[in-house]
Amino acid sequence: MQTRNKIFDDISQLMTNAMGVAQGAKTEAETAVNGMIDRWLADRDFVTREEFDAVRAMAQKAREENAALAARLDALEGKSAKPAAKTAAKPRAKAGSKTTSKAASKTATKAAPKKG
Numbered sequence: 001m002q003t004r005n006k007i008f009d010d011i012s013q014l015m016t017n018a019m020g021v022a023q024g025a026k027t028e029a030e031t032a033v034n035g036m037i038d039r040w041l042a043d044r045d046f047v048t049r050e051e052f053d054a055v056r057a058m059a060q061k062a063r064e065e066n067a068a069l070a071a072r073l074d075a076l077e078g079k080s081a082k083p084a085a086k087t088a089a090k091p092r093a094k095a096g097s098k099t100t101s102k103a104a105s106k107t108a109t110k111a112a113p114k115k116g
Contacts (some may be wrong), residue, residue, distance in 0.1 A: 047055075
């Protein structure tokens, strides 16, 4: 009977060693894969979360400043557009209209020297 126990003990010892080797291989494989992933990510120039958040905050601030400047520009254009609207409000005669040609002919006859 002791022979069987010795066989089971040997098998048990063999399985324990095999599990230790498997765990060691697993740890080694994980380390190798993590190293490969780290190198691959470093080669790709990916940004860290902190860098991304910093750039995102800068972009948000720039958008807010842009909106404020646009509002200020609209306000300034609104103030300067009022005086320009008064001068542009005078009706002008069209180049080919009857009123323009009559006025031009009257001016031309008054300015022309009389023959005689």
